Amino acid sequence: MESQALLVLLLFVLVLSIFLGFELINKVPSTLHTPLMSGANAISGITIVGALLASGGEGTFSSILVGTFAVFFASINVVGGYLVTNRMLKMFKKK
Amino acid sequence: MIAFFQSSIFVNLAYIFASILFIFGLKMLSSPETAQRGNLVSASGMLIAILVTLAQNEIIAFEYLLFALIGGLIVGVSAASLVKMTSMPELVALFNGFGGIASLLVGVAEFINPSSSTLIQIIAISFTVLIGGITFSGSLVAFGKLSEIISGKPLILFGQRFVLSALLLIALLLALELIISTGLLNISSQTILFILIGVTLVLGVLLTAPIGGADMPVVIALLNSYSGLAASSAGFVINNNVLIVAGALVGASGLILTNIMCKAMNRSLSNVLFGGFGAATSTSGESGQIQGEVKPITAEDAYLILEAANSVLVVPGYGMAVSQAQHVVRELGELLEDNGCEVKYAIHPVAGRMPGHMNVLLAEANVSYDVLAEPDDVNPLMDTVDVCIVIGANDVVNPDARENEGSPIYGMPVIEVDRAKTVFILKRSMAAGFAGIDNPLFLKENSRMLFGDAKESISTLVSEFKT
Numbered sequence: 001m002e003s004q005a006l007l008v009l010l011l012f013v014l015v016l017s018i019f020l021g022f023e024l025i026n027k028v029p030s031t032l033h034t035p036l037m038s039g040a041n042a043i044s045g046i047t048i049v050g051a052l053l054a055s056g057g058e059g060t061f062s063s064i065l066v067g068t069f070a071v072f073f074a075s076i077n078v079v080g081g082y083l084v085t086n087r088m089l090k091m092f093k094k095k
Numbered sequence: 096m097i098a099f100f101q102s103s104i105f106v107n108l109a110y111i112f113a114s115i116l117f118i119f120g121l122k123m124l125s126s127p128e129t130a131q132r133g134n135l136v137s138a139s140g141m142l143i144a145i146l147v148t149l150a151q152n153e154i155i156a157f158e159y160l161l162f163a164l165i166g167g168l169i170v171g172v173s174a175a176s177l178v179k180m181t182s183m184p185e186l187v188a189l190f191n192g193f194g195g196i197a198s199l200l201v202g203v204a205e206f207i208n209p210s211s212s213t214l215i216q217i218i219a220i221s222f223t224v225l226i227g228g229i230t231f232s233g234s235l236v237a238f239g240k241l242s243e244i245i246s247g248k249p250l251i252l253f254g255q256r257f258v259l260s261a262l263l264l265i266a267l268l269l270a271l272e273l274i275i276s277t278g279l280l281n282i283s284s285q286t287i288l289f290i291l292i293g294v295t296l297v298l299g300v301l302l303t304a305p306i307g308g309a310d311m312p313v314v315i316a317l318l319n320s321y322s323g324l325a326a327s328s329a330g331f332v333i334n335n336n337v338l339i340v341a342g343a344l345v346g347a348s349g350l351i352l353t354n355i356m357c358k359a360m361n362r363s364l365s366n367v368l369f370g371g372f373g374a375a376t377s378t379s380g381e382s383g384q385i386q387g388e389v390k391p392i393t394a395e396d397a398y399l400i401l402e403a404a405n406s407v408l409v410v411p412g413y414g415m416a417v418s419q420a421q422h423v424v425r426e427l428g429e430l431l432e433d434n435g436c437e438v439k440y441a442i443h444p445v446a447g448r449m450p451g452h453m454n455v456l457l458a459e460a461n462v463s464y465d466v467l468a469e470p471d472d473v474n475p476l477m478d479t480v481d482v483c484i485v486i487g488a489n490d491v492v493n494p495d496a497r498e499n500e501g502s503p504i505y506g507m508p509v510i511e512v513d514r515a516k517t518v519f520i521l522k523r524s525m526a527a528g529f530a531g532i533d534n535p536l537f538l539k540e541n542s543r544m545l546f547g548d549a550k551e552s553i554s555t556l557v558s559e560f561k562t
Contacts, residue, residue, distance in 0.1 A: 003213050006215070010330070010334070010336070010339060014343055017339060017344055018346065019347075020118065020347075021343055021346065021348055022347045024125070024344065024347075025347065025348040026351065027125060028124070028351075029127070030355075030450070030451060030469055031127060031451065031467055032125065032127060032130055032451065033355075033450035034187070034449060034450060034455045035124065035130060035455075036121075036125070036348065036352070037187060037315070037348075039120070039137060040124075040319060040323065040348045040349065041191055041194060041345070043117055043120075043137055043344065043345050044191075044194045044322040044323045044325075045141070045326075046341040047194065047201055047326040047329045047342070048141075048145060048197065049144055049145070050198075050205075050329050050332065050335065050338060051197055051201050052148045052149060052154065052160055053151075053153060054205065054208070055159050055204075056154035057153050058153075059204070060207065060209060062207055063204045064156075064204075065159075066204040067201070067204040068159040069200050070196075070200035070201050071167065071197075072164075073193040073196050074167070074194070075168060076170045076193050077190050077193045078141055078167075079167060079168050079171030079175070080170070080171030080174045080175045080190055081171075081175075082134060083171065083176065085134045087175060088183070089131040091458040091461075092131075092458045094463050
């Protein structure tokens with residue numbers, strides 16, 4: 001029973017976040033489409049939280065190994081994504 | 096004190112705070128004035144989420160994860176700082192793929208971890224693996240197409256749709272077997288998971304391979320959305336709200352971009368994904384009716400016309416990225432402005448290989464973003480434009496989209512450059528655009544073709560102005 005309550009709660013959060021996302025991004029000028037995409041991509045690297053728990057938490061050797069690879073890829077995603085977005089946005093100037 | 100920072104209430108409050116920062120960061124990303132700060136806000140949210148996770152007492156060993164973190168940091172920093180602006184679409188595709196594989200691996204790690212998973216977790220793991228796998232292999236194919244390691248042409252296999260549906264069905268059945276484990280297959284659940292991963296990877300390839308180079312903006316936006324959904328789904332695997340919220344935000348923003356790109360091409364998403372646009376040569380039967388002749392012009396003559404122009408509209412396309420002409424374009428624009436001419440840039444949403452591709456290149460060349468206009472802004476004023484300079488764009492300026500009902504791109508909103516007084520078309524040869532269709536613009540009365548490499552042609556114009 002408890003896990004059903006949890007599922008409902010998580011689904012609730014999911015649905016609200018999707019609506020929030022649509023509202024937030026709805027009016028982005030096309031000038032910013034690329035930075036928006038790469039900035040959003042960096043945010044999707046949030047999966048690093050799960051990766052860190054899998055890599056550093058309790059587990060078998062193989063689950064830790066898989067988690068470690070997840071950390072590697074997710075951190076490229078996060079670090080590279082934010083840096084390259086920043087590099088692009090620095091160029092957008094008004095004269 | 097340390098116990099408080101490790102308590103689950105603190106950790107969860109920190110995750111909520113991180114989610115708030117993501118939301119504000121994305122909001123700020125939608126205006127040029129605040130975008131750079133917005134990115135920093137969202138990055139600090141990420142930093143907080145990572146730090147509180149590391150501080151949790153659930154983390155008992157640091158040697159592996161620190162190794163992976165540092166490795167990822169080095170790769171990420173070097174990729175982000177070394178990449179050329181013209182290669183940005185490839186990099187974005189690759190990062191999308193890394194996000195997808197990371198979520199997939201999180202799902203796998205949770206699955207093979209002996210601590211028993213709940214039913215919800217197993218459903219979430221199946222879904223994460225499915226989306227993560229498609230995102231990963233799909234992004235790699237997109238990366239290969241964009242960096243021209245593999246051909247950018249649509250690759251249609253015989254019975255593509257049948258194979259796709261069959262594989263999707265197999266994937267769903269495998270996922271179902273993981274969830275309810277009937278034991279009918281008589282193999283261990285881990286083996287089933289690995290087969291499922293294999294199937295999703297093939298699915299990703301098959302979904303992306305049929306899509307041609309010119310449709311890449313749609314694909315990248317869609318893969319971007321998938322990478323978010325995979326992260327969101329991974330949130331259900333580890334019961335973590337910050338993953339669900341952040342992933343859903345990315346999923347939604349990717350979907351909006353996908354929708355904008357589809358609208359800009361007047362095509363439905365399923366047409367882009369399964370249409371194999373441009374694979375068949377257009378035989379609309381009316382191509383023979385196009386009359387007129389191609390009128391070439393030399394850079395010297397073009398200079399004389401530009402020198403007398405009062406308003407100039409530059410329309411860049413993928414060709415500008417290929418010849419890296421953005422810097423000389425900016426130089427030409429400045430010289431024209433010094434000459435008392437009004438210069439604007441009209442950018443079609445699907446010009447280039449990713450959403451906003453042209454804007455990034457022109458920003459790199461130091462063009463002010465307030466002179467970058469969208470088709471809807473420039474089309475009503477087109478009659479007053481003296482000269483349109485089309486640089487390596489083709490399908491987005493094709494008048495057939497308005498005039499020829501038999502054309503495959505009929506109905507697509509285009510930049511109506513043929514209504515300007517004079518149109519210069521910078522092109523390497525008479526080859527058709529990526530959609531593989533004829534462009535009657537080249538034959539119009541007011542069109543002049545400036546053949547050659549765009550960068551060289553514009554450099555010649557610039558030097559004419561300087562003498």
